Amino acid sequence: MKFSLDTFNLDLGETPIENLFLDLMMPTADGEAVKVYLYLYRQVLKNDNNYEFDEDDISKDLGMSLDDFKKALEYWLEVGIISRELVVETGKYNYKFISIRELQLGSKQFYEYNRNEEKFLNKNNNIEMFEKIEDILELPLTNTNIMDILDLQKTTNVSSDLIVKAFEYSKKKTGKMNFNYVFGIIRNWYLDGIRTVEDYYNLLDSEKTKKANIRKKRKYYKPKSGDENKLDIDFKENSEELEYIKNYLAQRNKDE
Template identity: 35%
Template structure:
């Protein structure tokens, strides 16, 4: 297989993107974050002062929620490839975005010695989180959301030293917050282990296998851990990208596969019905699958055949209609005497009575 470019004489402009971004940074992000980065990068290359740019205009241009735009900039700032310059008297979310030179960053990170925080001696390229770094990180919404999710999973608040350790994983193993959360979920729910060192071992193993984002983790779990993959896939289909299922929700999901023997294809088909409700949930899907189970539905093809809406109830006596000629009473069962005579005989009888 090979790739080549069509040659054209019409130049509508182009935006060169550094290969370092495509090779190293793009695979670790979801598609929305990549779109926000590329559109902002294009605007930075255009240098058109007449353009009125804001996070709101990017949101409208890409047809995505404003919150996704803000999360995207937080993500790329966390990865160290942009800087946000906030205005002194401006809104908290009104800032300028500086795109750092990735070639220069590559040279700095790979060919220049780095020092750990708090020590003046040169060391390996290992980042050590300082208390000041933790304070700053807690201002980033995606980091806050990660810590809250982990608190829920381990059933207690994280202490500062644990939070600093987790931030070091983000940088040293180049992990996304979503993968960190899923590592905790994997350790606690599958192994029943809450030790921070054990979870770091999971992170290290995933890093060695090239698993640094949600998509790579999904592919890995699909092959290695079917149950964990099921939880993750279903929660994402319901729109809960960063939330792990509760213990009660896991029991319900297990029932779908273990007791009712549904396939993932059927379950995801049921999840498509969440468009009909403003509050999608595992219990809502459970109601749909319970109905399908009672109807003996086992495949997607059987849904259209066996899950048809009920026809409106019909009247028991179709002959009872307003103005109808078929209405009968008990007198209709009595044999009529006139049925014994012909029309001519009836006319003769009537003439005699008139005479």
């Protein structure tokens, strides 16, 4: 049995696929995954490397359920030849096909997919937190930055507002934005029982009160005018005793 290519009298275009994909990746993937990869690859080339896709529309075009489409796409993310980057402003991902040739040559790295990533993302809460942090940093957060922040939040169970406060505190105190320093601040607050911004301000108020009490204790007692008069009266009433003490001390000095 043999195959051959027919000659083409009319060229309607072709979609170039890397041989390494056909030789190495395709044989180990199921049919749904291959179908999704080839379809998306074709659409990216067709739309000048700027294809905005809708999952529902694609799943209908390919005759598969939305869940099957997501599983197929997730398969290539796990293989590492498709990468994705979270766009903080929209809460959506941008995807990219990675050159398998360059992966084999070692000039690029396979994408490291974290399947738990989406479980941490809360569009109504965390996206706002990330936007505030980016405003403080004056730089966009990377996927690694986002996952590190979310992992720390999951471990410490601190509020999103407190994380933003830590970045503000770090910038105000040091003028620098070192993530390890900020994470250290959050861990110290966590050990002090601080979980929210309200806890943070309550602790500040408590510290101010303690310092004020210490300052009060360090002040010397100053008698009131009434007390001073009372002391004068006491001394006058006991003038004979005072005279006796003076004479006693004078005599002892002579004896010595």
